[in-house]
Amino acid sequence: MGNGRYENGYEAMQELLQRRPDLTAVFVFNDLMALGAMNALHAQGIRVPEDISIIGYDNIFYASTFEPALTTIAQPIAAIGQECIARLLERIQHPDKQPVHTSLPVELIERSSCRRLPVVTHSRAVSRSF
Numbered sequence: 001m002g003n004g005r006y007e008n009g010y011e012a013m014q015e016l017l018q019r020r021p022d023l024t025a026v027f028v029f030n031d032l033m034a035l036g037a038m039n040a041l042h043a044q045g046i047r048v049p050e051d052i053s054i055i056g057y058d059n060i061f062y063a064s065t066f067e068p069a070l071t072t073i074a075q076p077i078a079a080i081g082q083e084c085i086a087r088l089l090e091r092i093q094h095p096d097k098q099p100v101h102t103s104l105p106v107e108l109i110e111r112s113s114c115r116r117l118p119v120v121t122h123s124r125a126v127s128r129s130f
Helices: 006-019 031-043 061-065 077-093
Strands: 025-027 053-057 071-074 107-109
Touching: 006 031, 031 053, 031 061
Parallel strands: 025 053, 053 071
Antiparallel strands: 071 107
16 A cells, blocks of 8 residues: 555555554555654554554665664665666667576664564473373
8 A cells, every 4th residue: 555655654554553453563665654654653642662563665864863763674775776787788788588587685774663572482281191
């Protein structure tokens, strides 16, 4: 839902809360929408990360300046651009060559919009008959 803009994150979070008031975490399409979602939560008195954890995608500048700072996934923008140019030149020089799938690493930037949940361990009693 949304077009990647701040306002759409705000609106989408409002709708999501109506559908799922029991949410504990949300992974948002991009950082701008995540910041909008965080403000929608704040407007309803819902605390980030105490009540709901939020994570975005892009690692834009504002992600680190917001309060709480947004946990996000950073993608290698320069490497993506270089890879695109290399693939485009390759296709121009060899138009019959099959497209190539390329994966580039991303990085989790942990900030304060997510909280760690306690690890729950289950112990089972084992009964045996002899």
